[in-house]
Amino acid sequence: MSAVEVRLEPFGGVVLSAAQRERLALLADVVVAGGAGMPSASGAEVHTQWIDRVIAVRADLAEAVSRVLVLEGDPDEVLAGVRAGDPELFSGFAFAVAGAYLINPRVRRELGYPGPAPMKSPALPGEAEAYLEDGILDVVIARGPIYRPTPGI
Amino acid sequence: MSSKDVPDVLIVGAGASGGVAAKHLAEQGFSVVVLEQGDWVNQSDLPGLRPEYELLGGGPWHPNPNVRQRPEDYPLNLDDSSAVIGMFNGVGGSTVLYASCWCRAKPSDFRVRTLDGVADDWPVSYEELEPYYRQVEYDLGVSGQAGNPAYPPGYAPPLPSLPINMAGRVMAEGMNKLGWHWWPGYNSIASQDHLHQKKCERYGVCMYGCPQGAKGSVDVALFPDALARGARIETGARVARITLDENGLANGAVYFQDGEEKFQAAKLVMVGANGIGTPRLLLMSESARFPTGLANSSGLVGKRFMTHPFGTSVGLYENDLEDWVGPTGEAIESMQFYETDASRGFVRGSKWHIIPSAGRPLGMINRFTLGEGGVAEEPFWGPAFTDRMKSSVGHLIEWMIMPEDLPEEHNRITLDPSMTDSDGLPAAKVAYTTGDNTKRLVDWNLQRSLEAHEAAGASKAWITSRNNPSWHNMGTAKMGDDPETSVVDRWGRSHDVPNLYVIDGSVFPTATGVNPTATICALAKRAATHIVETRREQEVSTA
Numbered sequence: 001m002s003a004v005e006v007r008l009e010p011f012g013g014v015v016l017s018a019a020q021r022e023r024l025a026l027l028a029d030v031v032v033a034g035g036a037g038m039p040s041a042s043g044a045e046v047h048t049q050w051i052d053r054v055i056a057v058r059a060d061l062a063e064a065v066s067r068v069l070v071l072e073g074d075p076d077e078v079l080a081g082v083r084a085g086d087p088e089l090f091s092g093f094a095f096a097v098a099g100a101y102l103i104n105p106r107v108r109r110e111l112g113y114p115g116p117a118p119m120k121s122p123a124l125p126g127e128a129e130a131y132l133e134d135g136i137l138d139v140v141i142a143r144g145p146i147y148r149p150t151p152g153i
Numbered sequence: 154m155s156s157k158d159v160p161d162v163l164i165v166g167a168g169a170s171g172g173v174a175a176k177h178l179a180e181q182g183f184s185v186v187v188l189e190q191g192d193w194v195n196q197s198d199l200p201g202l203r204p205e206y207e208l209l210g211g212g213p214w215h216p217n218p219n220v221r222q223r224p225e226d227y228p229l230n231l232d233d234s235s236a237v238i239g240m241f242n243g244v245g246g247s248t249v250l251y252a253s254c255w256c257r258a259k260p261s262d263f264r265v266r267t268l269d270g271v272a273d274d275w276p277v278s279y280e281e282l283e284p285y286y287r288q289v290e291y292d293l294g295v296s297g298q299a300g301n302p303a304y305p306p307g308y309a310p311p312l313p314s315l316p317i318n319m320a321g322r323v324m325a326e327g328m329n330k331l332g333w334h335w336w337p338g339y340n341s342i343a344s345q346d347h348l349h350q351k352k353c354e355r356y357g358v359c360m361y362g363c364p365q366g367a368k369g370s371v372d373v374a375l376f377p378d379a380l381a382r383g384a385r386i387e388t389g390a391r392v393a394r395i396t397l398d399e400n401g402l403a404n405g406a407v408y409f410q411d412g413e414e415k416f417q418a419a420k421l422v423m424v425g426a427n428g429i430g431t432p433r434l435l436l437m438s439e440s441a442r443f444p445t446g447l448a449n450s451s452g453l454v455g456k457r458f459m460t461h462p463f464g465t466s467v468g469l470y471e472n473d474l475e476d477w478v479g480p481t482g483e484a485i486e487s488m489q490f491y492e493t494d495a496s497r498g499f500v501r502g503s504k505w506h507i508i509p510s511a512g513r514p515l516g517m518i519n520r521f522t523l524g525e526g527g528v529a530e531e532p533f534w535g536p537a538f539t540d541r542m543k544s545s546v547g548h549l550i551e552w553m554i555m556p557e558d559l560p561e562e563h564n565r566i567t568l569d570p571s572m573t574d575s576d577g578l579p580a581a582k583v584a585y586t587t588g589d590n591t592k593r594l595v596d597w598n599l600q601r602s603l604e605a606h607e608a609a610g611a612s613k614a615w616i617t618s619r620n621n622p623s624w625h626n627m628g629t630a631k632m633g634d635d636p637e638t639s640v641v642d643r644w645g646r647s648h649d650v651p652n653l654y655v656i657d658g659s660v661f662p663t664a665t666g667v668n669p670t671a672t673i674c675a676l677a678k679r680a681a682t683h684i685v686e687t688r689r690e691q692e693v694s695t696a
Contacts, residue, residue: 031534038539053205058212094534095518102514102542103204111514111546113477117204118512120354121478128316128344132337136322137298139329145302146334148268148492150260150278 021047026075027068031097038110041097050100061099064092156420156695160184160385162684163406163419165392165434167191168246169670170425170656170677172371172379173289177681179382186417187384188408190391191225191243194362194372201358207515210361216241216250216624225389227574229429230582236460238583239624240427244386245372247427247624248670252360253368253482254506255295255341256667257286257675260305261492265663269493269500271590272559273662276634276643277679279305285675285682293369293674294347297339303488312344315353319474320550321484324507327609328487338483338506341369341670349374357479357512367480387417391576394438395422395447395653398696403653405694409576420693421684423654425677428458428626431659432566433581435630448647448655453631453640455567457560459664461623462587464554464595466602467510467520468611473547477511484508487605490598491666499593501557504667505602510551517545525616550609551617552602556594557666558587560628587620595619625669630659645680651692656680 016024025042028051034040044050055062067089071078083090101107105116114121162178164171167189179185200209211220216239218226225242241247260279265272283305290311297310314337317325321337328335342359343350353367366373376386390408396416398404405418424431432455438447446454483506491502510516521533521541533541564585572580599616606614633639636648641660647653656677658669665672684691 032538033536034539035536036540036543038543054208057205057208060212061208091522095515098518098538099205099208099515103208105204108204111542112473112475113511113546117202118206118356118358118477120356122352122354123316123344128314128337131317131322132298136325136329137336139332140334140336141300141302143302143332143334145305146488146492147259147303147305148261149305150264150268151280 016051020069023069024051024065027079028097030075030079031094032101038107041101044101044104044107046097046100050104051096053103054096054099058096061092061096064089065096068093159418159420160186161419162186162421162423163188163417164423164425165406166246166424166426166430166657167244167372167376167386168425168427168657169248169371169673171246171423172375173674173677174423174425174656174681175379175384176292176375177678178684179379179384181685183685185379185384186419187386188390188392188406188417189244189386189388191223192388193244194249196362196364196366199362199364201356201361201364206358206361207513214250214361217622218242224575225391227578228572228580230569230572230580234583234585235587235620236462236583236585237622238429238626239622240429240626244376244388245370248370249362249372250360251370251624251670252508253341253480254668255290255297255339255482255671256504257304257308258665258667258672259303259488259491262663262665265501271500273633275662276632282672282675282679285678286671289671289674289678292348293341293374294343294350295339295341295369296344298337301336303334303336303491310339312347315340315342315344315480317484318476318478318509320476320509321507323470323472323474324550324605324609325485327605330608331605333487333605334489335485335487338486340480340482342480342482343367343369349377353480355479357477357481357509359479359481391574391578392434393576393578395424395434397440397442397650398694400694401442401650402692402694403650404696412576421652421654421691423656423680425657428629428658429566429581429583431655431657432629433568433579436568437578443649448630448640448649448653450649451637451640453638455629456562456565457628457631458564458566458583458585458626459558459560459628459661460585461555461558461625461664462591462595462620463556463623464599464619465551465617465621466554466599466606466614467549467551467617468606468609468614469545470548470550470611474550476509476547476549479509479512481508481512490601497597499590499597501559501590501594502666503557503594503598504555505552505598506555507550507552510549511546514542514546517542520545520617523618528615550606550611552605554595554598554602555623555666555668556591556598558591558664560663561588566629625658625664627658627661627664627669630655631662632660633662644683645676652694654680654684
């Protein structure tokens with residue numbers, strides 16, 4: 001398996017081959033196995049669609065992916081070895097996989113986010129007051145000033 | 154060039170202080186030129202509305218210029234610094250990416266020597282600064298609740314408070330159980346349409362730049378007024394040195410633009426390049442008259458660097474708090490432990506505030522994998538990952554513990570002997586170690602924050618980080634009355650060069666325990682006001 005082509009300029013892109021994507025699917029599922037009603041990394045298309053969005057904007061993470069993809073062997077054992085021997089590399093690879101996973105709209109929906117990206121959530125009329133209208137601030141005010149006055153010094 | 158063609162004022166840096174000064178001076182009829190090494194930020198380029206916004210915030214929009222590596226960024230040598238540094242170079246400066254927490258310093262912050270026997274009193278008082286706080290709060294659309302007993306009476310932000318949201322409410326109930334102070338947060342984020350600022354739509358991505366234009370970043374809130382009154386901004390203009398005439402008065406600056414060396418003349422020079430960029434520029438401006446750096450007869454330029462190496466804790470809560478709803482600034486804050494209590498084993502204190510955590514889901518990784526109290530040793534990856542995310546996204550409240558950081562002369566900014574920026578100018582070298590008082594202060598407050606989580610009903614709470622980069626760069630051109638122990642006077646004017654002002658956080662004698670932007674802006678407003686009021690007595694260069 002050849003190394004991933006990494007452009008050297010900051011935040012450049014990379015191109016993964018089909019074979020590399022297959023390998024990434026196996027490795028990524030070790031990082032995000034799925035459960036709690038949510039898909040695994042490969043089930044969330046991390047290795048096909050979403051990893052490209054990550055490595056397009058983060059050359060540092062592209063390099064971590066590249067370095068892990070060239071390691072041969074059982075995916076569990078490979079990543080256990082990386083984690084023990086090079087924690088920084090493991091963190092970079094896991095962060096890339098998690099980053100790809102968490103920008104999948106389906107995953108965001110499963111986590112409760114209202115949309116595929118940050119969205120407007122304008123305050124309703126009176127919303128700010130509603131949080132306070134039962135007098136929750138009264139006890140704070142009743143305790144009186146808590147600053148140290150400094151007039152004349 | 155005849156004297157009438159020379160602008161009245163040259164401002165170096167288009168950040169918070171530069172924006173305040175440019176607007177005020179231009180509106181008072183001064184001719185103003187601003188040199189800014191970065192560019193304007195196009196709102197449509199901001200990453201906040203893209204799915205990968207958090208990844209972009211860790212790369213090309215990272216607060217650390219060494220990571221960001223834009224052409225306009227100058228490198229920082231952080232080999233001798235325990236603090237990671239943040240700043241943004243562009244029109245708006247770091248306000249483009251800041252969370253917009255708006256915190257006035259408290260009266261005791263200005264009298265720490267008198268009250269606590271440490272560091273130095275400021276040459277100004279809270280009462281003297283208060284009118285300027287009020288003016289910049291209006292200009293920057295500060296939203297908040299009047300009547301906070303943590304401040305002297307009369308503090309009433311110009312705009313109504315933003316909602317404290319569910320996370321703020323849950324924690325407020327917990328704080329009430331403990332009898333601890335809390336208050337709805339203050340944010341320079343407009344809760345309703347205000348001047349140039351649009352009403353906040355609560356995207357929750359303030360730290361990636363506001364896509365709505367609701368935040369009081371000075372490129373949005375202040376510079377339009379300055380430009381409308383004739384001020385001019387030169388972007389891509391990296392200042393190499395401030396120049397002096399034969400009488401020792403500042404007469405302009407040499408800068409690089411597109412690789413070409415240029416000169417901008419001025420009658421008066423103001424520097425607002427942040428607590429690292431300002432001492433860097435003053436040190437680069439050495440001359441026969443000032444061999445150790447411009448305005449450095451005290452030897453203090455670059456020394457006493459302070460930051461706020463803050464800590465964080467989180468709690469897990471059963472209810473869905475929808476904690477991705479913005480703004481990112483402050484939902485609530487607490488000043489319960491702000492003032493000195495000697496029995497705690499340290500002096501000074503901390504402001505706490507809550508910011509939405511779910512706006513940064515990738516941030517959950519470090520919250521768990523670096524968590525204290527055994528959390529880091531618990532499974533996170535593999536089968537645990539989805540369970541962790543499901544149980545924490547929207548169910549987690551995060552306290553930020555902002556500590557006072559006392560000045561120490563060995564914490565300093567110098568010019569790096571070998572590292573340079575793209576114009577060949579020396580990089581800034583940062584030497585900083587977190588002081589013992591700051592460490593004890595953060596540790597004690599983090600422990601109290603865990604008690605707050607417990608009182609608020611958290612099923613589990615833990616400390617997630619310490620020594621965070623605050624972007625608060627302060628103290629490196631100290632303000633004071635004595636020219637032997639300070640760089641600038643009470644107005645920000647150099648003791649050595651009577652028409653040179655420093656207007657950013659460099660002038661802070663102490664760090665305070667709150668986010669500094671409010672005080673930076675108030676001091677800049679006060680300095681600009683002073684320049685207008687004393688214009689007839691002001692010495693200016695005619696060369």
